[in-house]
Amino acid sequence: MSVVVSQVIQHRKPFGVLSRELKSAGDIVCIERKLGKEETELVKRILVKGVPGAGKSSTISKLAYDWACGRQNSPISKFQLLFALTINEIDTNTDLIGIIQDQLLPEVSGESLRAYIQSNASEVVILLDGYDEASKYFHQCKNISNVLRSKWLAEACVIVTTRSNQVGKFCQNYGPYLQVHIPGFSQFGVKEYIRKFFKLHQEANDYDVSDGVDKKVRKFLLCIRASSLYQLSFIPIILSMLCLLWVDDEKLPSTVTALYKEVITHLAKHTFAKTATDELDVRSVQNWSERVLDHIGNVAIEGLFEDRLVFQSDEFEKAALEDACSLGVVTKEKKSYKLNVTYHVTFLHKTFQEICAAYYWTKLIDTEMETFKKYLMQVTGDNIDEMEYLLRFACGLSVKAAEVILPHVVQIICNDCKWKDTAGYVNFYNNIYLQIPIFLLYETESNNTEIGQCSELYMLLKPLLKSVCLERSDQGVIKSFKKS
Known part of the structure; x- marks a missing residue:
């Protein structure tokens, strides 16, 4: 295709x-x-x-x-x-x-x-x-x-x-x-990709390709345009995942975190289906996939803070690495250089490394708060943009983690001079970094909880939510917060 x-x-x-x-x-x-x-x-x-x-x-x-x-x-x-x-x-x-x-x-x-x-x-x-x-x-x-x-x-x-x-x-x-x-993708590219995806899916499943492709495309486009993920659908990897989920249930997730969770569950179902003799228990499949991500997450998060995306196989527990390879979130490749033979491990995409890291990191909130905070303190004004998806996934996976992460992000924006204008005030306008706390807040799906009403956080975000044109966000995000 x-x-x-x-x-x-x-x-x-x-x-x-x-x-x-x-x-x-x-x-x-x-x-x-x-x-x-x-x-x-x-x-x-x-x-x-x-x-x-x-x-x-x-x-x-x-x-x-x-x-x-x-x-x-x-x-x-x-x-x-x-x-x-x-x-x-x-x-x-x-x-x-x-x-x-x-x-x-x-x-x-x-x-x-x-x-x-x-x-x-x-x-x-x-x-x-x-x-x-x-x-x-x-x-x-x-x-x-x-x-x-x-x-x-x-x-x-x-x-x-x-x-x-x-x-x-x-x-x-x-x-x-x-x-x-x-x-x-352009708007035409989005529609063309969806049409080709559905056509190939119907052919692979022996459906009548002359029946319903255009109808499916129109229905999917109407649904996605009403979704908060609409702007992200122009990103090819996101659109492919949305199509993958739609053909099964004709439903779309509401956040980026929910999207990746459903894709990982889909991969896990596919892994189990190869050997399963009985009907799959979805909850058990989800629990297994989450354990796999958690078990390789410690290596993933260390890699993110060390700017590493290629790992040696011996950095992982053997069983955890085998499960992750079976799930499809990582690949292991033999590398030979002169007389040396090693095995390099890479994630399917950097965003998959980030969500694995987030699974591990958010589990620490209940067991090792000091370790959780150690990683959080490594998020600074110099690298907050690089860590955006790690922060997004963490907030989407755990509201408790979001309650700790969001004030830290706000503090960075308030204290770091590069977010401020010459008079020393936070410049809300045309500053893409100020979109990050909004995306984090949205991932929690908690518009009216204590997170959203946290005084320092709310006072910072309120004028931004009501006034600023967010270039990278979608209208669904803005509308949902302007109602609050």
Whole structure:
């Protein structure tokens, strides 16, 4: 199933951002910038940004696939060599050539590879996926930083992907890049994806594909447009999960936490169905999946605070890791480098690492409050945006945890000068970070509880809820709070 994800070029201007849409992923390598009135040159350094699950990695995969297939209608085919590298798998003790050998070409001589790349740099494209998943030692990689700063292989085309909240950090380290924003699906893309999903589902289940696909699409769209998750449906990974749940019950969850919980339950049902002889007990399946997430959550949360998304298998309890692999939230892959053989463990998506971490973290609220607070104190004004989904899931899983987390988040916003204007007041307007406590509050589904009426929290959020245009939130969230 193929549905195009939108790509929007963003040119930084003195008085704002100039945007225009690309027709295809391949057009990323054809972007030109003006050097004078008539002279232009191709842009060689491009940063692809977007929220989790928007399609950044899919864009990289599409470019690599089109190049490998020699698609003549794709501009990517003009390059002689393409290297698609995953940043979270990079060994920080090696250089670019060693990384390419490790991930792609173990049988090729390093010296000959280096010589060819240096001699034909303009014919080379390097795709680096997942800067936001890089370890804190990534900048120490031999000559990778030089490539990113155009000090080496300046003529090569380098495309890097990252979550939007890491753009500032990236540009601070490596200089200005032309930015391509991946907003996810267009409205047409959403409808097309849903139509193709339902059609494939009917074919797989031997239904009459001529009957009811358009009707199902219309019904689903009406339901999702009335849902608080409507804006998130433009994110491909979220839309795929919504479709997956809809085809079973024709119902949609109300929050992001509820969505992930239902998807995990769906995965657990599928796992049990392979061997079950009796009818599945849904509650037992849910309890088992929650225990699995809890048992690997300690590794997941440590990884988040250490900026790690790739783990060694021996960091997990053996039984817990086997269960997590069976559930499908992690994968274990054999890695060979020279004479060393290890097993790398990665989560299905970073958001799955975050919800596993949240399951473990919220359980501590009743058993080890000091440990719970130790992790909470590591959430600061410098990383609160990176920890947004961990905080969302934690608040969605436990109201008791939310009662501790929300005042801490509010305190960060009140005390940290970067949220304030020149006069020292919290600037409510056009500040995306101030949306975070609203999302956390909404995940609790507790509009009128003590959380919502907590004086300090409520006084901070009330003008924001009533006045600010929240760019990333959906109207369902705003309406539900404006009623209070």
